[in-house]
Amino acid sequence: MPANLPPEARAKLAKYSEARTVEEKIRALEEFISAVPKHKGTENLLLWARRRLADLREELEEKKRRRGGGGPSFFVEKSGAAQIALIGPPNSGKSSLLAALTNARPEIADYPFTTRAPRAGMLEYEDIQFQLVDTPPILLGSDSGMNSRVMGIARNADAILLVVGLDEPSLAEIIRSLVSMLEDRGIVVTRRRGIARITKSREVTGIRVEGPGRLVGATEHDVQRLLSQYRIYNAVVYVEGEVGLDDVEAAIFTTLVRKPALLVLNKTDILQSQERLKPALEVAAQLGLEAVPVSARRGDGLDVIAKRLFDMLGIVRVYTKQPNKEPDPQPLVLRRGATVLDVARSIHKDLVRRFRYAKVWGRSVRYPGQRVGPDHVVEDGDVVEIHAR
Ligand SMILES: Nc1nc2c(ncn2[C@@H]2O[C@H](COP(=O)(O)OP(=O)(O)OP(=O)(O)O)[C@@H](O)[C@H]2O)c(=O)[nH]1
Ligand SMILES: [Mg+2]
Structure with a gap:
């Protein structure tokens, strides 16, 4: 069950969740940790907080390293698909x-x-x-x-x-x-684990629970009460899989990514x-x-x-071609669900504005060279010819 925190600790935590910079977050978390009474009921919370603190400190160090000085960087520039x-x-x-x-x-x-x-x-x-x-x-x-x-x-x-x-x-x-x-x-x-993600937003009124998952062992009202203790009044709680109140509380500290x-x-x-x-x-x-x-x-x-x-x-390979020419042997790599407009965008952002239609060969069309509109979803192996103004 979520910890029953004294108001002082909750106030510190609220400060943490309002913090913008890494330095501010570190300071707020340090203050929070020293304000939380240490007992069985707060064990989990402190564990998350300390881990988060360790990661934030590491993030700060890494930033310094990248700026030069302070040892080798651990950051590896992405390349390939x-x-x-x-x-x-x-x-x-x-x-x-x-x-x-x-x-x-x-x-x-x-x-x-x-x-x-x-x-x-x-x-x-x-x-x-x-x-x-x-x-x-x-x-x-x-x-x-x-x-x-x-x-x-x-x-x-x-x-x-x-x-x-x-x-x-x-x-x-x-x-x-x-x-x-x-x-x-x-x-x-793991596929089994449920995920909660809290997005604070002034555009929503109150706490809205949404997403493909569901709450277990708690109602929306419980979530609302929990978050209000952390001074979170307007937020979307996105749930994926089976999510308990503990998961929601943990999500205040950590943004889970699958x-x-x-x-x-x-x-x-x-x-x-x-x-x-x-x-x-x-x-x-x-x-x-x-x-x-x-x-x-x-x-x-x-x-x-x-x-x-x-x-x-969850990626697809798309081969672009120009009219009357062979397709480019090097595919573009896009996320699954991408449209021909996304294909156009990754060739050149100008092409989005100038887009008229595309011709497609491959699994996403019924016949080779079929003419499609901007929202047509491509599939792995498709050949796409963009026609622009
Ligand atoms: N029998 C066997 N030994 C293996 C195999 N793969 C790695 N090893 C041995 O396991 C030992 C550790 O291999 P590493 O590749 O250095 O392992 P690592 O995970 O990179 O180790 P750290 O860098 O210390 O984390 C070496 O003696 C390898 O030869 C395998 O498929 N079979
Ligand atoms: Mg190794």
Whole structure:
């Protein structure tokens, strides 16, 4: 149940949620944490607040690093169709996977904490490329600065490969704690988990609960009462999946984002892997997490990773062409559901204004070269010829 906070602590929290800059947020959170009485009922709240504080401090540090000075930056510039973060505990084989899937040659060793900074390589999938980013290991159950920095990479990525090794005896536990560490940092990788997102807005009157999900164990009135204690009176609470009052309270601190993720069960070549695979796959199924068994060392199972990533990223490839010419062999990569007007926009923003119609070849049309309007939704593999004024 949500904590019963003294008015002073609520006031501090309200200050936090009104803060604009990272520095302001940090100060407000520090004040909040010192104003909250420490007991069983406030445990969760303090945990979220401290994590959020750790991340904000890390964000500030990262900003300084990027401005120059203060050590190497952890920020990896995106390239290719999508950026995919390789996340996992020490020694699970993240760097080995990067080496097996891309042309990058990271350091690989049989001792933990070999990787100390992110490193990228390109994974080819048919005619596009994904950028894989190898990261330092996550230390499970810790609030270290390194964990925050790696989580920052995960948050920024378009998808995540969770890499664990079948040489670990208690793999099911490792998977669960990895998933919950990500969730604590606002990154949801499992399909089962419900999500609440609070958007404060002066344009709505009162608290409006909307979205494809539903509240469980609480009414809209409960949500209203909870948020009013935090001085949030006008907001949209977006719910996805089954959402409880605790989730709504957590959403005050963290904006949850759902990230496509694939669980990579590495080291299938070792002797114990067969008996360990079954419980690991069971946990993955319970959590609603897609899993692939692979061996980075022998190369087994690796060929399915790129295709799985492509499918879960929700992207389509579109080949543009000019009249009486061959289509461009390099596709544009757009999100699923994109229209021909989006295609025009990504060629040149001017084309949106000048757009007349398009001719399309491929799965989204009934016959080759069909003439379509701006709202026509494209599909993967379509060829599009834009006609403009
Ligand atoms: N048997 C077997 N060993 C593997 C496999 N993949 C990686 N290893 C070994 O596991 C150890 C750790 O591999 P790394 O790729 O360095 O693991 P990592 O996750 O990058 O480790 P950190 O950088 O410390 O987080 C090395 O000794 C690898 O040779 C595999 O598929 N099978
Ligand atoms: Mg490594």
